[in-house]
Amino acid sequence: MSIRRTPRGTTALDRLRERYTDVERVCSKCGHVDTDGGWSAKTTGSTVLYRHICPSCGAIETRTLSLK
Numbered sequence: 001m002s003i004r005r006t007p008r009g010t011t012a013l014d015r016l017r018e019r020y021t022d023v024e025r026v027c028s029k030c031g032h033v034d035t036d037g038g039w040s041a042k043t044t045g046s047t048v049l050y051r052h053i054c055p056s057c058g059a060i061e062t063r064t065l066s067l068k
């Protein structure tokens, strides 16, 4: 075997989540920068669903990402 597979489950997902946490923490509604919070990630198998709730105005941001 020449291809090393990433372990299933948390590792890949955590990495993706960290990435999102770094990139988008500014609320598009009120501009609040959420330095403490982050995105919560949930996977349905082939798709990752990200959700972030602004602590300032309560706006909910969602992103979906397809896993390959």
Ligand SMILES: [Zn+2]
Pocket: 027, 028, 029, 030, 031, 032, 054, 055, 056, 057, 058, 059
């Ligand atoms: Zn906001």
